[in-house]
Each structure stands twice: as structure tokens, then as C-alpha cells.
Amino acid sequence: MGNRGMEDMIPLVNKLQDAFSSIGQACNLDLPQIAVVGGQSAGKSSVLENFVGRDFLPRGSGIVTRRPLVLQLISSTAEWAEFLHCKGKKFTDFDEVRQEIEGETDRVTGANKGISPVPINLRVYSPNVLNLTLIDLPGITKVPVGDQPVDIEQQIRDMIMQFITRESCLILAVTPANTDLANSDALKLAKDVDPQGLRTIGVITKLDLMDEGTDARDVLENKLLPLRRGYIGVVNRSQKDIDGKKDIKAALDAERKFFLSHPSYRHMAEKMGTPRLQRCLNQELTNHIRDTLPAFRSKLQSQLLALDKEAEEYRGYRPDDPSRKTKQLLQMVQQFSVDFEKRIEGSGDQVDTVELSGGAKINRIFHERFPFELVKMECDEKEMRREISYAIKNIHGIRTGLFTPDMAFEAIVKKQVIKLKEPCVKCVDMVIQELINTVRQCSNKLDCFPMLREETERIVTSHIRDRESRAKDQVLLLIDIQLSYINTNHEDFIGFANAQQRTSQSNKSQSSAGNQVIRKGWLTINNISIMKGGAKEYWFVLTAESLSWFKDDEEKEKKYMLPLDNLKVRDVEKSFMSSKHIFCIFNTESRNVYKDNRTLELACDTQDDVDSWKSSLLRAGVYPEKTITVSAFFFFFF
Ligand code: GDP
Ligand code: MG
Secondary structure, three states: OOOOHHHHHHHHHHHHHHHHHHHHHHOOOOOOEEEEEEEOOOOHHHHHHHHHOOOOOOOOOOOOOOOOEEEEEEEOOOOEEEEHHHOOOOEOOHHHHHHHHHHHHHHHHOOOOOOOOOOEEEEEEEOOOOOEEEEEOOOEOOOOOOOOOOOHHHHHHHHHHHHHOOOOEEEEEEEEOOOOHHHOHHHHHHHHHOOOOOOEEEEEEOHHHOOOOOOOHHHHOOOOOOOOOOEEEOOOOOHHHHHOOOOHHHHHHHHHHHHHHOOOOHHHHHHOOHHHHHHHHHHHHHHHHHHHHHHHHHHHHHHHHHHHHHHHHHOOOOOOOHHHHHHHHHHHHHHHHHHHHHHHHOOOOOOOOOOOOHHHHHHHHHHHHHHHHHHHOOOOHHHHHHHHHHHHHHHHOOOOOOOOOHHHHHHHHHHHHHOOHHHHHHHHHHHHHHHHHHHHHHHHHHOOOHHHHHHHHHHHHHHHHHHHHHHHHHHHHHHHHHHHOOOOOOOOOOHHHHHHHHHHHHHHHHHHOOOOEEEEEEEEEOOOOHHHOOOEEEEEEEEOOEEEEEOOOOOOOEEEEEEOOOEEEEEOOOOOOOOOEEEEEEEOOOOOOEOOEOEEEEEEOOHHHHHHHHHHHHHOOOEEOOOOOHHHHHHHHO
């Protein structure tokens, strides 16, 4: 190491690493780090153990590394290890280190061999090591091993991705020489996140296991799949060496001999081997930290500033100071009222794009739900004819009349107008409910002060309730006013001639606006039989004349077009199996409405959607079941 100041870089980042680990994920800063990735049995653990010169990592078949291991190597005269999760406990026996890793892995993943992204932090002090921090990750598995769930491969890939997608992460891609390099799991994964090979370092293991007469010279000379930081070849202990307890020092000597004597690698022996890899990583990481530090520093600084600002509010905060309390109280109440107004009146800043505000929902009640309720008012045709005839007869009494008496008209019309009361009152109810929901949403911010929240809600809600009864009185009064005097001279009064004209013209006037689009949107056709693929989503276009649906919203492939003549709408009870809200369209003459279906069942995600589709259909003249139109009503009468 040339530059002395630089040597402190890695320990500095180690400290940050520990600090971040102890506060959990909350602090989302990317620390410069090296992640070790590779297929199962590629030799990752062997490389790390060679760095330390000790056997301390769990071994065995199947997925052994099941949590990320953040391994901090620290150059020191004494040799010992320590875990962040039991700080202060010195490990000098490396068999115990292995047991602790195994125990700690199981503690989080359970003994069922699952995996977990929660890292284990291990620090090793040793005269053998150079300062270096590496993250040992689970090996990329191809086939589910033993009783592993099949999706474990994906889980492992996701976990590795979490680390290596960060720009600040160097990727140590470990690939065994006795497999096809082009198919290397590690290099493939690295290429996904670092396509230009800028932050990937290649490690080729098992050079000693290559077939006679083949070598990895092209790769190691960085000619085959070039990486900016190149490749380093290593030879670790074989399984036989490990079983025979060959110590690592002997293994490192053997490795050195291997490179010096191998005809293909002799010329670059100085650039190969574990010690060289360790030096190189130490240098790369130091440089990397140096490069990323300025950006890291400014990020940290701005986060510090933000936290400082937040802390400032609490500095000198005396919770018992009465003037402070009053001020805080007033501020919160004022905020509540501002929020409420924004949600009802609408506002330009901070628009919610996730759900409708209270104001927008009330708008829908006025312009979609309420008109729908009006049309839905039931009117039994036969019953009305009977009433009309009785009214006329009773007015004539013993006399036989010549003209239809106005009094009969008034009596019947009044009966109909009175029916408006119910939907009007219902409309008030719906609006009130929405206002109360809005109060609740706005008082969420007062959650830290449950009593204040409760009291605020109580006062505002009781005020709304008070206004509710006044509003209802007012609405009923308006209807009573209409009832008390029926002005047949009013320009809105359609009368017989107009009524007749409207009924006969209604079809014509519709066709002039026939191609005018009333509404578009996605709906699910619910009653396609399982044989034909079951429920399916289509893009629907409603005009005044027809309802068409398409494969998608580009409207290129039309699936069907349904003329609206003689169609009506009916609700369909929600099945407990489905989360969807359904309504259906049917033909009043009991004909099939769509292919061989009596009804066309349409499903939406919310009741709001259903209501608003129904109200659009209403505009297109598709009425809910059992209603008559105003003009039809006049028709009966005269
Ligand atoms: P990991 O799953 O990537 O951590 O792989 P390990 O380090 O546990 O190694 C898997 C197996 O390959 C072990 O039996 C090692 O002894 C063996 N192995 C690793 N590297 C080499 C090598 O360079 N040469 C030889 N002959 N065997 C190796
Ligand atoms: Mg391993």
C-alpha cells in the first residue's frame, strides 16, 4: 500500500457498515462493498478461507450459505474474530466461529434450510489478512436440492440482485475453470447488472481440475470475455485436501508452485494466485471507496442536514410549557381544517393519484349515483293505469265526464313527485357519510394525541349531523313546494304533445348522436364458460347506440358489437368466491343478448365502478329493470 491515509478507508467504511447494520434498513445509503457471487461449489468459501488462512466457514452439500455473510478482514498482530450480533465476545477458536455462523443462520431462517437476506456480520483480525470487506452470498442453485422448495433458486437470485444492482457494489464473480465460461452463472448475473464489465472482477477457480491439454489462458489474459478489472486465477484445496486436513499455508505454497510450473501460466505467475487476489481486492476496494466517497459524503451530509432539521424542532422542546402546548394544539387544529377543505374543495398542490378525494366522491354521488337513483324509482305500469282510471272515475262521481279532469292529473303527478323524497334523502345520507369519512382521514395526523383526535372528530361530526337534519328538511321543503303548485305553463313542462313527440323521436335523436362515445374502459365478461376460457377482460366502448368490446385499448381487434335496443341493466349478487362487483345486461324480450347467453355479466373491481358504468348506460338509454320514463308516464295519462 502506497498511500498511508488510504489504508484507513476500509476500516472507516467498516465502522459505517456496523452503524448501518445496527439501525436496520432504515438508512438507505449504499456503502462501497464487494459481493462474492457464483454457482454452488464454485469455490467461493474456499477463496475466503484462503484469505484468512483458517477453516471457519460452514461446509457441506446443498445450500450451505443461507444468509449473506459480511466478512470484514482487518490486519492486526493478534488473531481473533468477533460477531456484530454478540459484540465483545472474542473468538479465538475458528471451529467455534463456524458453529456460531451455523447457529446464527438457523436462528433467523429456522432449521428448515430456508434462506434470509438478513446479513451476519463477522469481523476477523489477523496478521495474514489485508483490510478487506467481502460479502459471501448463497451460491446460485440450478436444481432444487433435496427437499428445497423449487422457488429457492429465484429467492437466491433476488437476494444476490439486492446487493449487486447497487452501483457502489463491486462484483467478485467466481467461476470454476472446469466448466464452460460462457455459461458461468456468476458472469451471467454480473452482466445483467454491469453489462460493460466495469465493476466486475473475475476469479477463475479449479484451474488444477482442467482436462489435460486444455487451459484458461485466454480468459486469464482477459481476451475471451474481457472485464475492465480483469481475471485472476486461483487454486484452492480440493475436497481431498480438506478431508485430509491439509493446512492452508501448505495449500498456498502448492498454489504458487502450480502457477510457476504450469507452461500456460508461467509467464503470468506473478499476476495469479490467492495472495495476489487479496492484494488486488484490497487495492480495488480502496480505490473504489475513494471514487465513491465524494458522492457518498454529500448524500450522507444531506441526510444529516434533513435529520438535523427534524431534530431542531425538538431541541429546547419543553413539553410542559403551556404556551408551547397551546400553540401546538392550534397548529394541529388549523392543519386539520386546511386538510379537510382541500379534500372537499379540491386543490392543485399535492394531488392524490391513488384514490378519489372526498370532494371527488361527492361529485360522483351528485352526478352519477343520484340520477341513477332517480331512474331506478320503481313504477308499476299496471298499478298506475288502475290508479289513473280510479282517479278519473272518482272525480266524476255520479256524472259522466267529457274531458279528463285536471284534478286527476294532479293527484297522480303528486304521488309520483312525492316518490322523489326517498332518493333525495338517500343522496344526503351518502354525502354525509363521505364527509364523515373525510373527517376521519384528516384526523389521522392527530393520531399521536388520541384524546385530541377523538374530541376533534366528535365536535366536527356532531356539527355535520346537525347540518344533516337541516339539509334534509330543506330538501323535503323544496319537494313540498313543487307539490303545492303544479305550473303547467312552465317551459320545462312537456305536456301531452311534447311527450308523444319525444317517445316517437327518441330513437331518431339517439341515432344522430349514435357514434358519440359515452364511456370507455376495462370490464371483465364474467359469464364466459370455463370451456371457452372463463372470465376475461376486454376494452369496452359505449356509444348512444351500441356497446362494443375489443381485445385491448388500441381498439384494433373488435370482439363484438351489441346494439342497445331493448337492453336493460340488472344487479347481480356478489358471489362470496369472487372479489368482483357484477352487473348484467339483458334483453327485455327474453332473447339471447350475446351469443348463446341470456345475459352479459360484467364485472368491475369496485362498486363505484359498477355505479358509474350503470349511470353511463343510463345516459345511453339502457335503464335499470322495472322503470318507466317520464314521457311514457304522460303517455299513459292522456
Ligand atoms: P462454494 O459453494 O462456492 O462456497 O464452494 P466451496 O469453496 O465450498 O468449494 C466446493 C468444493 O470445490 C469443495 O469441495 C472444494 O474443496 C472444491 N474446490 C474449490 N476450489 C477448488 C480448486 O481450486 N481446486 C480443486 N481441486 N477443488 C476446489
Ligand atoms: Mg460456500
